[in-house]
Amino acid sequence: MHIRESAENYLERILMLQRSKGYARSIDIARELGVSKPSVSVAMKNLRENGYIEMDPEGLLSLTDKGMEIAEKMLERHTSLSRFLIALGVEEETAYEDACKIEHDISEESFQAICAHIEKNGGLK
Known part of the structure; x- marks a missing residue:
């Protein structure tokens, strides 16, 4: 399974946020990676569509098994x-x-x- 380096960074950051804060949100990812919120939104959409993450109605991100393996x-x-x-x-x-x-x-x-x-x-x- 091969994904782009940026996607690997996003997945890793989600895992790190979940472990340190107990949750991960797009705004936290943008802040920690020093990227814009729109960039994170596009990346999260792609990760969600490819089965690496899920997003609940409050915007909290979680890794699927596939995403967790990479992260x-x-x-x-x-x-x-x-x-x-x-x-x-x-x-x-x-x-x-x-x-x-x-x-x-x-x-x-x-x-x-x-x-x-x-x-x-x-x-x-």
């Missing part, structure tokens, strides 16, 4: 890559930004090799 994968990659880069000595903000770029393009094989390396070397401190 969890992106969040795991982002978290692991950020922690790995920080452990290498990269500044936290730079590590977070770089991980956001890398998480979408890294192959599953390379990501698993990084995770195996981390595990082999006692995890990240």
Whole structure:
């Protein structure tokens, strides 16, 4: 299953908002990603039409199983890559930004090799 990087970012952000606030709304996504509300509205419409999210009458967003699978994968990659880069000595903000770029393009094989390396070397401190 392959979707656009921007869609992966939206799904990941919905998951992060749900975990931190207990809910996700379009306005929160726009604010956190630094994009316009109309851009988020178009993206949410596309995600809804493709079966990745659902929206209740109050405008609260939820991930479908299909959307959750992608969101969890992106969040795991982002978290692991950020922690790995920080452990290498990269500044936290730079590590977070770089991980956001890398998480979408890294192959599953390379990501698993990084995770195996981390595990082999006692995890990240």
